[in-house]
Amino acid sequence: MKARTLALVVALALxxxxxxxxxxxxxxxxxxxxxMMRFQTDALEAHAHQKLYGxxxxxxxxxxxxxxxxxxxQ
Amino acid sequence: MSPLALLALLAAVEPTVPxxxxxSLRVRYTQYAQTGLGYQSAAGPPGxxxxxxxxxxxxxxEITARLGERVTERVWIxxxxxxxxSPDHSxxxxxxxxxxxxxTASRSTPSATLDTFTTYRADRATDLTMRAGxxxxxxxxxxxxxxxxxxxxxxxxxxxxxxANQILDWFDRFDLDGNRHGRATRSTTNLNVDVTQVLSPTxxxxxxxxxxxxxGELGNTWQSVMLDGGARGDERLPGHRFRHAAAARVAQxxxxxxxxxxAYRIYLDSWGIAAHSAEGALAQRVLPGVVxxxxxxxxxxxxxxFFTTAAAPNGTGFRTSDSDLGPFHAQTFGGAVVxxxxxxxxxxxxxxxxxxxxxxxxDSLRVDVSTCGLGxxx
Numbered sequence: 001m002k003a004r005t006l007a008l009v010v011a012l013a014l015x016x017x018x019x020x021x022x023x024x025x026x027x028x029x030x031x032x033x034x035x036m037m038r039f040q041t042d043a044l045e046a047h048a049h050q051k052l053y054g055x056x057x058x059x060x061x062x063x064x065x066x067x068x069x070x071x072x073x074q
Numbered sequence: 075m076s077p078l079a080l081l082a083l084l085a086a087v088e089p090t091v092p093x094x095x096x097x098s099l100r101v102r103y104t105q106y107a108q109t110g111l112g113y114q115s116a117a118g119p120p121g122x123x124x125x126x127x128x129x130x131x132x133x134x135x136e137i138t139a140r141l142g143e144r145v146t147e148r149v150w151i152x153x154x155x156x157x158x159x160s161p162d163h164s165x166x167x168x169x170x171x172x173x174x175x176x177x178t179a180s181r182s183t184p185s186a187t188l189d190t191f192t193t194y195r196a197d198r199a200t201d202l203t204m205r206a207g208x209x210x211x212x213x214x215x216x217x218x219x220x221x222x223x224x225x226x227x228x229x230x231x232x233x234x235x236x237x238a239n240q241i242l243d244w245f246d247r248f249d250l251d252g253n254r255h256g257r258a259t260r261s262t263t264n265l266n267v268d269v270t271q272v273l274s275p276t277x278x279x280x281x282x283x284x285x286x287x288x289x290g291e292l293g294n295t296w297q298s299v300m301l302d303g304g305a306r307g308d309e310r311l312p313g314h315r316f317r318h319a320a321a322a323r324v325a326q327x328x329x330x331x332x333x334x335x336x337a338y339r340i341y342l343d344s345w346g347i348a349a350h351s352a353e354g355a356l357a358q359r360v361l362p363g364v365v366x367x368x369x370x371x372x373x374x375x376x377x378x379x380f381f382t383t384a385a386a387p388n389g390t391g392f393r394t395s396d397s398d399l400g401p402f403h404a405q406t407f408g409g410a411v412v413x414x415x416x417x418x419x420x421x422x423x424x425x426x427x428x429x430x431x432x433x434x435x436x437d438s439l440r441v442d443v444s445t446c447g448l449g450x451x452x
Contacts, residue, residue, distance in 0.1 A: 023231050028275040036333035036357040036365060037325045039280055044102040044134045047152055048445055058399045059341035059349030059375050061284040062319030068288055069241035069262025
C-alpha cells in the first residue's frame with residue numbers, strides 16, 4: 001500500500017516535470033494569476049490550518065514548514 | 075585634487091537611501107473550539123479517557139514592506155491564547171487538581187511568535203530568503219532560523235524552491251505530580267524542496283517534499299499514559315524522530331469563472347506512523363470581487379507501535395496514550411466568503427474573508443474553527 005502510494009506521488013512528480021517541456025507564454029497565463037488558483041489563499045490562513053493539523057494530527061510537514069517544533073505540541 | 079576639494083565633493087554627493095514602501099498589511103482572527111475525550115488527558119474518571127476541551131483565540135498580524143528594488147521584508151506576529159493547555163486531572167480523585175501546578179497552563183496560556191522573513195532578489199529569476207523567529211509561551215521558549223532560495227526557469231513556467239529551518243525548543247520538565255525537574259530541550263532540523271509547474275494556460279501543479287529530524291525531549295513531559303488497571307503513569311517517547319512528508323497539488327481554472335484545487339499528501343516517520351491526506355477546494359466567483367469557497371479534507375493515520383490505552387504498570391519501554399498519535403481518520407468540512415475590492419483612495423486592494431470549518435475525528439474529537447481576515451494591498 002505504502003509503495004503504491006509513493007509510486008503515485010513519484011509518477012505525478014514525473015508528469016509535472018515532463019510537462020515542463022511545454023512553455024506557456026506569459027500573455028496566456030492570466031487565469032493562472034487569478035487568486036482562486038493559489039494553492040494556499042494566504043500565509044495567515046495557512047498558519048491557522050497548520051495550527052489545527054499540526055497539533056491534532058501526528059503527520060505534519062510537506063508544506064514548506066517543519067513537522068513539529070516551535071510550539072509545546074507534537 | 076586637494077583634500078579640501080575632495081571633502082567638498084563628497085559633501086555634495088547625497089547618499090542614496092533605498093525607499094521603504096509598505097506593500098501590504100494583513101490581520102486575521104481565528105478561534106478554535108475543541109471538544110472530545112482522549113486517553114492522555116487525566117481530566118476524567120479513573121480508568122477512562124479524560125476531557126480534551128479547550129479553546130484557542132488566535133490573532134495574527136503581518137506587514138510586508140519593500141526596501142528598494144531588491145529587498146522585501148515580511149514581519150509576522152501570531153498570538154495564541156489557549157485555555158486548558160494542560161487539563162486539570164483527577165489522578166488523586168480531585169477533579170480540579172492541575173498537573174502542572176507550577177504554571178498556569180491548565181487555565182490559560184498566552185503564546186506569541188515574532189517571525190521575520192527577508193527576501194533578496196538576486197536576479198530576475200532568483201530569490202534568496204532568510205528567516206529568524208522567536209516563540210514564547212509558559213513554560214516554553216523557541217528560537218527559529220531558516221534560509222531559502224527559489225529560482226524560476228523556462229520563462230517562469232517552472233519554479234523550484236528549497237528551504238532549511240533549524241528550531242531549538244527549551245522548556246520546563248514536570249512530572250505527573252507537578253514537580254519541576256529542570257529544563258528539557260528539543261532540536262528540529264528541517265529541509266524542504268518544492269517544484270511548481272505550469273501545465274497549460276489553465277492548469278498549475280506543485281510537488282513538494284519536507285524532511286524533518288527531531289531530537290531531544292519529544293513530549294511535553296507531563297502527559298500521562300493510561301495503565302492497565304486504570305492508574306496513570308508517565309509518557310515515554312523515543313529521543314529521535316525522522317519525519318517525511320510528500321505532497322502533490324493541482325489547480326485547474328474552470329471556464330465558468332471558478333477554480334478547483336486538489337491535493338494529496340503522504341507522511342511516513344521513524345516511529346512507524348503512516349498517514350494519507352486528500353483535500354479538495356472549489357472556488358466560484360459569483361460577483362466581481364466576490365468568491366465563494368467550499369473545501370473538504372480526509373485524513374487517515376496509523377499509530378506507532380508503542381501506542382497503548384492499557385500499558386503494563388511495571389513496563390520499561392516506550393509508551394504513549396496521546397490520542398493525537400493514535401489510529402483515527404478525520405474529516406474537515408469548510409466554507410468561506412472572500413471579497414476583494416479596489417479602493418483607489420487609500421489602498422489599491424481591500425481584502426475581507428470570513429470562513430468556518432468543522433474538523434471531526436473518528437475518536438470523537440471535534441474542533442470548530444471560525445476565522446476572519448482583513449488585508450490592504452498598497
